[in-house]
Amino acid sequence: MSSITSLKGIILVADDDESVRAPLIEMLRLNCYRVIAVDNGEQAFKAACSQPVDLVLLDIMMPGPTGFSVCRAIKARPETRFVPVVLITGLASAEDRICGIEAGADDFLHKPVKKEELLARVRSLVRLKRYTDELENAETVLCTLARSIEAKDPYTEGHCDRLSRSTVSLAEKIGLSREDCNDLRRSGIVHDIGKVAVPEYVLLKPGPLDAAEREIMEQHTIVGERICAPLKSFRNVLPIIRWHHEKQDGSGYPDHLKGEEIPLTARILQTVDIYDSLTTDRPYRKALSQERALEIMWEETRRGWWDADLVSALEGLLAESPLALSVANV
Numbered sequence: 001m002s003s004i005t006s007l008k009g010i011i012l013v014a015d016d017d018e019s020v021r022a023p024l025i026e027m028l029r030l031n032c033y034r035v036i037a038v039d040n041g042e043q044a045f046k047a048a049c050s051q052p053v054d055l056v057l058l059d060i061m062m063p064g065p066t067g068f069s070v071c072r073a074i075k076a077r078p079e080t081r082f083v084p085v086v087l088i089t090g091l092a093s094a095e096d097r098i099c100g101i102e103a104g105a106d107d108f109l110h111k112p113v114k115k116e117e118l119l120a121r122v123r124s125l126v127r128l129k130r131y132t133d134e135l136e137n138a139e140t141v142l143c144t145l146a147r148s149i150e151a152k153d154p155y156t157e158g159h160c161d162r163l164s165r166s167t168v169s170l171a172e173k174i175g176l177s178r179e180d181c182n183d184l185r186r187s188g189i190v191h192d193i194g195k196v197a198v199p200e201y202v203l204l205k206p207g208p209l210d211a212a213e214r215e216i217m218e219q220h221t222i223v224g225e226r227i228c229a230p231l232k233s234f235r236n237v238l239p240i241i242r243w244h245h246e247k248q249d250g251s252g253y254p255d256h257l258k259g260e261e262i263p264l265t266a267r268i269l270q271t272v273d274i275y276d277s278l279t280t281d282r283p284y285r286k287a288l289s290q291e292r293a294l295e296i297m298w299e300e301t302r303r304g305w306w307d308a309d310l311v312s313a314l315e316g317l318l319a320e321s322p323l324a325l326s327v328a329n330v
C-alpha cells in the first residue's frame, strides 16, 4: 500500500474490458499512482471534470461516448484541457491515430499494454502535467493583460506594480501569512483586470461617471473574478478581485458586503488602492500630499467606508517609511 507522501499522481483509467482494466490498475497502484477506474465514456468524462486528475488513459471503443469523444470533450474545457490524455487502442490503424490526434490526444498505447511502456508514458506525461499546472497559473498572461489595460490610462501607469508591492508591505506589517501576502501581490496586479470589458469612453472619461456609466464600471469586479476563476492557483485572489470596492457600511459594490464580511485581504488591497489613487495625478486633480490623502481617508473611515485598523496601520507604515507607498518607489 503506498503512503500518501509517495503518491505520484492521480490517473483516470477508462476501459470497459475488465481484463484490460484490472492489470492497468494494478500496475499503476503498485507504482504509487492513485487510480480512478470507470468502464464507460460518460463516467470517464464526469470523473475527469470532477476530480483533480493528472492523466487520463482512455479506451477508444467503450459504451457511451467513444474515447475520441471523451478526449475531445476534455480538451474543450478550459479547466481540463491541460490534462494529458492517452488513448488505448487495439486497433493500430493510422486512421485511429489521426482521429486521436485530431481529438487532442497526447499519446497512444496499444493493447496488450506493456508494463514498461505504460509506466514510461505515465511518468513523462504526469511530469508534463506538473509543468502545465505551473503554466496554468497563467500568471504571466494575466499580468500582461492587466498591465495592457492599465497602459490605456496614462494616469494609472505603474499603479498595479506599485499596489502589488505596497499591499504586501501593509500585509507584512500586520502579520499576514506568506500565502496571504502572495495572494495580495498577485491581486495588486490583476485586481482591475475586469476593466478589459469596460469601454474606453467610460474608462477614460475625465469627469464623474453618470449612473449608467457607473453601472458599467462596477462590472469590472465581477468580470475580473470571472476571468481569473478558471485558475486554481488564483482561488484566494478571486475574493480580493470581487470585493475590493466593498465598503464597511455596505454601500460598496458588487455585493454590498459589510464590515468583516469583506475578506481582510480585500480590505488591505482597497486601503492601499485608495491611498495610491489619492496620491497620484488624476485628470480632474493633481496628486494629493500624503497628509491630505490620509485626512481624506480618515474622513471617509468616519463616514463608514474603510477599515479604521487598516488605515491606522497604513499611517504607521508611512510614518516608519515615508516612501514605502510612494510613486517614487516604482
Ligand SMILES: [Fe+2]
Pocket: 191, 192, 220, 244, 245
Ligand atoms: Fe477596481
